Structures are given as C-alpha cells and as structure tokens.
Amino acid sequence: MTTLVETRDLTKRYGDFTALDGCSCGVREGEIFGLLGPNGAGKTTLLRLLLGFIRPTSGSARVAGFDCVAESLMVRTHTAYLPGEARLFRRMNGFQTLDFFSGLRPHCRRDRAAEVARRLDLDCSRQVARMSTGMRQKLALAVVLATEAALTILDEPTANLDPTARAEVLGLVREAQAAGRTVIFSSHVLSEVETTCDRVAIVRAGRLVHEQSIADLRRSHRITARLAGAWDAIPAELEAHATLVSRHDGRVVLESGDSLAPLLGWLATLPLDEVQIEPVGLGGVYDRFHRPVS
Amino acid sequence: MFDTAIWKKTWGDQRVLVLSLVALWSAFPWIYIWLSAQIPMPAFQDVLLRAIPQDWQRLSGVPFSEVATHAGRVALAFVDPVVVLAATVFGITRGSDAVSGQLERGTMEMILAQPVNRVAVFLSQALATLAAAALLAAVLFAAAASAVALGPWAGKVDPLRFLPAACNVFGLIVCMAGISACVSAADSYRWRTIGIMCGFYVFAILAKLVGRLSTPLAWCGYLSVLNAYEPQRLVGDPATSWRLLLGYDGVLLGIGLAAYAAGAWIFAKRDLPAPL
Numbered sequence: 001m002t003t004l005v006e007t008r009d010l011t012k013r014y015g016d017f018t019a020l021d022g023c024s025c026g027v028r029e030g031e032i033f034g035l036l037g038p039n040g041a042g043k044t045t046l047l048r049l050l051l052g053f054i055r056p057t058s059g060s061a062r063v064a065g066f067d068c069v070a071e072s073l074m075v076r077t078h079t080a081y082l083p084g085e086a087r088l089f090r091r092m093n094g095f096q097t098l099d100f101f102s103g104l105r106p107h108c109r110r111d112r113a114a115e116v117a118r119r120l121d122l123d124c125s126r127q128v129a130r131m132s133t134g135m136r137q138k139l140a141l142a143v144v145l146a147t148e149a150a151l152t153i154l155d156e157p158t159a160n161l162d163p164t165a166r167a168e169v170l171g172l173v174r175e176a177q178a179a180g181r182t183v184i185f186s187s188h189v190l191s192e193v194e195t196t197c198d199r200v201a202i203v204r205a206g207r208l209v210h211e212q213s214i215a216d217l218r219r220s221h222r223i224t225a226r227l228a229g230a231w232d233a234i235p236a237e238l239e240a241h242a243t244l245v246s247r248h249d250g251r252v253v254l255e256s257g258d259s260l261a262p263l264l265g266w267l268a269t270l271p272l273d274e275v276q277i278e279p280v281g282l283g284g285v286y287d288r289f290h291r292p293v294s
Numbered sequence: 295m296f297d298t299a300i301w302k303k304t305w306g307d308q309r310v311l312v313l314s315l316v317a318l319w320s321a322f323p324w325i326y327i328w329l330s331a332q333i334p335m336p337a338f339q340d341v342l343l344r345a346i347p348q349d350w351q352r353l354s355g356v357p358f359s360e361v362a363t364h365a366g367r368v369a370l371a372f373v374d375p376v377v378v379l380a381a382t383v384f385g386i387t388r389g390s391d392a393v394s395g396q397l398e399r400g401t402m403e404m405i406l407a408q409p410v411n412r413v414a415v416f417l418s419q420a421l422a423t424l425a426a427a428a429l430l431a432a433v434l435f436a437a438a439a440s441a442v443a444l445g446p447w448a449g450k451v452d453p454l455r456f457l458p459a460a461c462n463v464f465g466l467i468v469c470m471a472g473i474s475a476c477v478s479a480a481d482s483y484r485w486r487t488i489g490i491m492c493g494f495y496v497f498a499i500l501a502k503l504v505g506r507l508s509t510p511l512a513w514c515g516y517l518s519v520l521n522a523y524e525p526q527r528l529v530g531d532p533a534t535s536w537r538l539l540l541g542y543d544g545v546l547l548g549i550g551l552a553a554y555a556a557g558a559w560i561f562a563k564r565d566l567p568a569p570l
Contacts, residue, residue, distance in 0.1 A: 044568060051407060054565040073411055081407035085569055087400030091306065103299030104408040140404065 001028040004151055004182045005050065009059035012045050019045040021206040022059065027184060029150075032177050034197035034214075035186040036286060042206040043186045044084055047153055051081055064150055080147035084155040084186075086140030094124025094131075094139050101143045113146035116172065120165050134160045145172050152176055153184045158192060170196050194282040202289050209289050216258070220280040223254040223263070229271030238266055245288075255280055297410055297418045304422035308388055312426050315380055316433050323438040324445060326371040331446035338362060352506045356527050364450040365529045368442055372459045372525035377434065378466070384430065385467045386491045388423040389474025392416060393561050394481040400569030416558045420475060427467035435460030455532065458539040459525035465546030466523045470495070472550030473519075476557035482567050522546045 005027035012020040020042040027033040035043045048054050050061055052072030061068040064078040088097050094117065102110040117124050120138040128136060137160045144152065154173070158166040173183055173196055187193050193200055194214060202210040227250050234242050234254075241262050245253040252272075256263055260277070267275070330338075339362040351358050360366045371377065393416070396402040405415060438460070439453035473494065478487045498518040505515025515521045522545035528535040 048566075048568065053403070053406065073409055076407065077409035079407075083400075083403045083407070083569070085400065086404060087569055088404065089303070089401055090399075100299055100303060101404075101408065103302075104297070104405070104410050106409070143404070 001030065003027065004029045005033075005061070005063050005184070007046070007050075007059065007061040010046070010049060010056050010061050011058045012042075012049060012054060013057045018206050020049065023203075023206075023208045024059075025201055025208055025211065027151075027182060028199075029182055030177065030180060031198040032173060032183040032185055032196055034193035034200035035184060035203065036188075036190070036193060036200055036282075037203035038188075038290060041203040043203050044155060045206075046203070047081070047155055047184070047186065050153065051076060051079065078150045079153060080144045080149040080151070081153045082140055082144040082155060082157055084159070086137060088128045088136055088139060090129035091127070093127045094122060094142075097128060097139055098124065098143065098146075105147060109146055109148065112148075113142045116145050117142035119168055119172070134162065134165070137161060138165060141169060141172075145169075145176065148179075149181070151182045151184070153186075155186045156188065157185070158187065158189060166192070190282045190286055200282065200285075202286060204289050210285065212285065214282075217280060217282060217285065219256075219258050220285075221256045221260050221277055222280045222284055223256065223267065223275065223277050225252055225270075225272040225275040226250055227252055227271065228273045232270075235266060238262060255284075295411070295414050295417050296421065297414045300405070300410070300415050300418035301422050304419045305426075307391065308422065308426055311384060311387060312429065315384060315430050318376065318380060319430060319434045320437045322374075322376050323368075323371055323434070323441040326374065326376075327368060327441045327445045327447060330367050330370075335362075335364070338367065353503075354526065355506070355524050360530065361526070364447050365455055366526070368438065368447070368451060368456065369459060369526040369529040371438065372434075372456075372463060377463060378523070381430075381463055381467045382470050382495055384427070385470025385472075386474045386488060386495075388426070389471040389476075390478045390484050390487040390491065392419050392475040392478045392557065394478040394487045395484040397482050397567065397569070398484045402566065403569055406566065412562045413558045416475070416479065416561050417554075420471075420554050420558075423471050423475075424468060427464055427471065430467065431460045431464035434463055455529045455535070458528035458532075458535040461539055462523060462525045462528055462542055462546075465543035465550070466520075468550035469519055469522075469546040469553075470550075472553035472557070476553040476560070479557035479561040480564065519546065519549060 003026040008024050010020060010023040011018070023046060035046070037043050045054070049056055050063055050068050052068050052075060055069055063075040066074040066078070068075050089100070092100065098110060098113045098117070102108045102113065114124065117139065120141060122135060122138040122142065126135070128139070131139065141157060144154070158169055161169065170192060173185065176183055185193060185197055197214055199211065199213045201208055231247060231252060234244060241256055241258060243255045243257065245255050342358050342362045346358070348358065354361055356366070361370065393402070396405070406412065435457055438456045442451050442453045442456065474487065474491050477490050478484070481487045498520045501514045501518035502520045504511050505513065505518065505521065522542040524542060528539055
C-alpha cells in the first residue's frame with residue numbers, strides 16, 4: 001500500500017518549548033489513521049505542519065509526494081482539513097458559507113456539501129452568528145467532508161456534536177474511506193478512534209510514542225490475576241506472545257500481543273486466583289503511555 | 295495572485311463601512327458648502343486676513359489669501375476631520391483586518407486550509423480595499439463637484455479643480471491601509487494592530503505640526519506621511535495642482551503599495567498561530 005503522508009524527524013520548537021519532537025510516521029493510502037494524545041501533546045502541531053501553517057524547525061513532511069513547506073499549495077489541493085475549533089464567517093449564512101468554500105476550491109461539489117449538511121440535520125439558511133457551537137461544527141464538517149481530496153484531516157470532528165450527529169459523522173468518515181480517501185482522525189474519544197480507525201498513533205509530550213493497527217489491538221488481551229504462590233518468569237518460548245505489565249501487591253498483569261491460545265496452557269500451570277481475561281482495548285494502550293501503572 | 299472568492303468576501307466584509315462612508319461623503323460637501331456660504335465672503339476674508347495672526351499661515355500650508363477664495367474655502371472640506379479621520383479610520387480598519395483580524399477571529403485557518411496561495415489571499419483583499427478607496431474618493435469628488443456646481447456658489451469655481459484633492463484623499467487611504475495591512479501581516483491581534491496604527495497616526499500629526507510651526511525642527515515634517523496630504527494646495531492652477539499631486543500621491547501611494555508588498559511577503563513567510 002502506498003504511503004500518502006510521510007514525516008521524517010519532524011520537529012517544531014518555539015524557543016525553549018518543543019511542541020513536536022522528531023516525529024517520523026507514515027499514513028497509508030486508503031486508511032483511517034487515528035491520532036491520540038492529551039491536550040498539548042503535539043497532535044495539532046503535527047497537523048498544522050502538514051498543512052504548511054507553520055514551518056518545521058527541522059525534519060520534513062510530504063503529503064501525496066509534495067513537500068509540506070515548499071509545495072504547500074499542492075498539499076492543500078490534495079487535502080481537506082477540519083480545524084479543532086472551526087471558526088466561520090459570522091455574517092454569512094450556511095448556504096453562503098458553502099458557496100464561499102466551493103469558490104475557493106476548484107472542482108468542489110457544492111451539491112455534495114449541501115447533502116452532507118442535510119444528513120447532519122443542519123439548517124443552512126441560518127446566519128452563522130446565530131448558530132450554536134454544534135451547528136457551526138456541522139457546517140464546517142459539511143465543507144470538509146464534501147471535498148473530494150485524497151487526504152481528509154479531521155481534528156476532533158465530533159466535539160460539540162450530539163450523539164446522532166456523531167454517528168452520522170463517523171459514517172461519513174467510513175464512506176470517505178470506502179471512496180478511496182485517506183483520513184487522519186485526531187480525537188480524545190477513544191471509543192470513536194477504536195471503532196473507526198485502521199491504525200492509531202499515540203503522541204505524548206511532542207513525541208510519537210506508539211503506533212499500532214487496530215486489528216492487532218483487537219487480538220491483544222490483558223490477563224489480570226491474584227498470585228497464590230511464587231511467580232516464575234515468562235518462559236522464553238512465550239516471550240514473543242506475552243509481556244509482564246506489572247506485578248505488585250500480590251497481583252500480576254500480563255498482556256498478550258497476539259493470539260491468546262499459546263498462553264493458556266502455561267497460565268493453567270501457574271498458581272493464580274481470580275483470573276480475568278479481557279481485550280486490552282485502546283483505553284488500555286492509551287493508559288500505558290499517559291497513565292502508566294506504577 | 296488574485297482570488298475572486300476572497301475579493302467578493304472582502305467586499306461583503308467592508309460593505310457596511312463603505313456604504314456608511316458613501317452616505318457621509320455624499321452629504322458632507324453639500325452641508326459644508328451650505329454652512330460656509332452662510333458666512334459671506336467679505337466677512338470671511340476680513341476675519342481670515344485681518345483677525346488671525348499671519349504666522350498661522352504655516353499651519354494651513356497655503357497663504358490665507360488663497361484660502362479666502364471660493365475654491366480655497368471649499369478645499370478646507372478636504373482637510374476637515376470628517377474627511378481626514380474617516381479616510382484614516384477606513385484605511386486602518388480595512389488594513390488591520392487583512393491578517394491579524396482574521397487570525398484573531400480564527401477564520402484564517404479555514405481559508406488557508408483551501409488550495410489558495412497566501413499572497414493571493416492578501417492581495418485579493420488589498421485590491422478590494424483599493425477599489426473601495428477609489429470609490430470613496432470618487433464619491434467625495436462627485437459630491438464636492440456637484441455641490442460647487444449646483445450649490446450656493448454655483449458658477450464661482452470650476453468643479454474639476456477638486457479632482458486632484460480627491461486623488462490626494464485616495465492616496466491617504468491607500469497609504470494608511472497599506473501600512474495597517476503590513477502591521478497586520480506580522481501581528482496576531484487586531485486590537486494591537488489598531489493600537490500601533492493609532493500611535494503612528496498621532497505621531498504623523500505631531501511631526502507635521504512641529505515641522506510646520508518650528509523652523510529649526512522643519513525636518514520633522516519629513517517624518518510624517520501626512521506631509522504628503524495637502525489637498526488645500528491642490529485647488530489652484532490646474533497645471534500646478536496636478537504636478538504637486540504627482541509628488542504627494544507618489545509618496546502616499548508609494549508608501550502604501552510598498553507596505554502592501556512587504557505585508558504580502560511577511561504573511562507568506564510567517565508561522566500562523568492556532569486560533570486562540
């Protein structure tokens with residue numbers, strides 16, 4: 001699969017503060033790539049670097065083969081972007097807003113934007129100044145999701161939306177993928193990322209600390225148990241299948257990286273009580289980096 | 295380097311301000327000339343030439359004998375605060391909105407997410423502002439010319455003599471808008487851009503006054519862009535007026551357009567902060 005977005009040692013510093021530190025990653029064509037991290041982790045900085053809004057201190061980034069600094073215009077030709085807090089023109093109404101953005105983007109389908117707005121149950125005749133925050137978000141989503149660009153970047157697209165609209169947006173994201181588009185999906189809502197994305201990256205303090213496919217994640221399990229006897233190290237032949245996450249206060253936590261089957265026989269030989277086996281889930285992975293178990 | 299959608303949006307943004315100034319400047323010369331005509335010319339000449347110290351001529355920029363004519367009295371309308379302040383406010387308002395205004399409102403992010411060149415965004419806005427400036431100057435000239443031709447002083451002055459003065463008003467708007475847009479291109483807060491421009495304008499007034507009133511400090515006048523705004527000197531002999539205008543508007547338009555070019559360069563190169 002071709003890589004549509006590629007960053008190499010991408011770094012952005014503001015004086016002494018490093019907003020993004022040596023980020024190297026790739027987003028494959030046709031996938032939905034989740035970007036996770038707490039506020040200020042560097043997610044938006046990464047997205048703004050891709051769009052050429054800010055210049056990297058060092059490193060490089062390419063979208064659809066175009067350099068994000070030198071060929072920013074071509075990058076944006078191939079990209080649709082929803083900012084984290086999309087602000088629109090207060091004096092325009094919804095229809096005028098859709099017309100305006102259609103005028104800025106050649107081959108933009110104005111009728112498609114109106115259709116997306118209708119699906120999101122948005123009254124486009126209302127002036128933006130009189131719209132609620134959620135309505136403005138829907139309008140911005142209509143602008144972005146109607147764009148037939150190779151890459152769609154959504155920075156917290158479901159913020160401020162009601163559950164129905166959230167579901168509709170996630171459906172539209174999947175439709176975009178089905179139409180062959182690539183999506184970068186930045187969000188704080190782990191469940192949305194887990195159900196929508198193909199792959200996820202976790203950013204912490206400006207560094208990309210983890211990348212994993214959701215399919216691998218679904219195969220991972222967490223085994224929690226109370227030790228009723230002595231603990232032996234994980235046998236060498238199983239080390240590729242299991243990781244000891246923690247062992248304290250008489251409790252042990254293991255994680256299986258792929259299939260659970262090879263571990264079951266070994267687990268049966270251990271002095272364990274109160275064994276719980278559950279899917280790791282994105283929350284577990286996220287907590288590993290942002291709320292590490294002591 | 296030009297984007298029709300941005301041009302149209304800018305016209306929409308400045309529509310209320312432009313229409314307000316069109317209304318103001320359409321009426322102002324009529325009111326001004328009607329009020330001036332209430333003071334008969336001999337009485338006005340008596341006050342101007344005998345009661346006011348002749349040293350004060352320095353402030354007017356032209357001899358009182360020229361002011362004490364019908365053309366001179368109409369020309370004072372072009373240096374009235376209603377014209378000068380409105381032109382300056384329009385220039386600063388539109389120029390400051392170019393970048394820092396939209397960054398502050400957060401709307402620049404959605405615009406620049408589209409495949410549109412930053413320089414094209416900046417220059418399309420600039421062209422809409424320049425077109426509005428030309429429209430306003432034309433309205434002011436039309437109102438002044440029609441008030442002269444049809445008002446109480448009909449037949450006493452050639453209405454076309456006020457065209458260079460109106461061109462000087464255009465130059466002032468372009469200069470203020472250009473400098474404001476340049477500051478705006480480097481700034482992220484519109485209130486700060488406006489503050490800087492207000493300081494610049496006050497400095498320009500003070501430098502011009504000091505340069506006019508003090509012979510040893512006459513050089514201060516050259517520090518002021520307002521030294522090139524002298525519409526009252528442009529209503530005399532047409533040949534002289536057009537030659538003077540070339541110099542004045544050369545300075546004002548030169549500074550304004552150079553500031554626009556610098557602003558476009560700054561905007562194209564700078565980092566854009568995330569909306570606050």
